[in-house]
Amino acid sequence: QKEVEQNSGPLSVPEGAIASLNCTYSDRGSQSFFWYRQYSGKSPELIMSIYSNGDKEDGRFTAQLNKASQYVSLLIRDSQPSDSATYLCAVRPGANNLFFGTGTRLTVIP
Amino acid sequence: KAGVTQTPRYLIKTRGQQVTLSCSPISGHRSVSWYQQTPGQGLQFLFEYFSETQRNKGNFPGRFSGRQFSNSRSEMNVSTLELGDSALYLCASTIRKPTGELFFGEGSRLTVL
Numbered sequence: 163q164k165e166v167e168q169n170s171g172p173l174s175v176p177e178g179a180i181a182s183l184n185c186t187y188s189d190r191g192s193q194s195f196f197w198y199r200q201y202s203g204k205s206p207e208l209i210m211s212i213y214s215n216g217d218k219e220d221g222r223f224t225a226q227l228n229k230a231s232q233y234v235s236l237l238i239r240d241s242q243p244s245d246s247a248t249y250l251c252a253v254r255p256g257a258n259n260l261f262f263g264t265g266t267r268l269t270v271i272p
Numbered sequence: 273k274a275g276v277t278q279t280p281r282y283l284i285k286t287r288g289q290q291v292t293l294s295c296s297p298i299s300g301h302r303s304v305s306w307y308q309q310t311p312g313q314g315l316q317f318l319f320e321y322f323s324e325t326q327r328n329k330g331n332f333p334g335r336f337s338g339r340q341f342s343n344s345r346s347e348m349n350v351s352t353l354e355l356g357d358s359a360l361y362l363c364a365s366t367i368r369k370p371t372g373e374l375f376f377g378e379g380s381r382l383t384v385l
Contacts, residue, residue: 196373205362205376206315250315252374259305259328260374264314 168263181238185251194254197236241270276377284383290351293380297365304346309360358384
């Protein structure tokens with residue numbers, strides 16, 4: 163079982179819609195959760211971090227964490243073509259290194 | 273504030289050769305992690321260094337090694353290159369653990385022929 167699982171997609175949404183990206187993790191003791199965005203040919207860029215159950219909002223982005231269900235999600239409101247990228251979920255179990263999912267490719271259609 | 277700097281950005285090697293990649297973390301960051309990214313496997317953890325000590329190591333063969341210097345700069349080395357080593361090698365730094373966020377460099381793209 164992989165530490166972090168994501169639907170690889172591709173996920174296509176029309177411009178202005180809400181994009182919903184999901185991630186599950188296996189280590190129940192995980193405490194730190196991150197979402198990275200990676201444009202084609204570029205390195206991952208941190209967009210959100212979340213440490214407590216519930217929602218965390220930053221502009222058009224909302225991260226949601228449910229530790230009981232071992233589930234973390236990212237919502238992108240008012241999706242723009244510039245949001246088209248691969249989104250990587252990352253989880254840190256305790257003090258260990260960061261484990262990444264394989265990413266979900268998002269395409270926002272103008 | 274300068275980001276994570278990796279050199280070289282691109283390199284081509286042949287099977288059997290060795291390669292050394294360099295990473296300079298963000299100023300003040302003392303932890304450096306290395307990842308290998310391939311289309312099929314995604315981001316795979318190689319190792320992490322903190323204060324010149326390897327703290328964690330991923331599931332890679334001994335041909336992959338690394339080190340960290342007193343100024344927090346890090347190098348990784350791959351010996352006896354194989355075709356499957358072709359990948360994007362990413363270095364990331366963080367100011368602290370265990371909750372530290374990783375900030376990535378642009379990566380070193382290695383092609384093995």
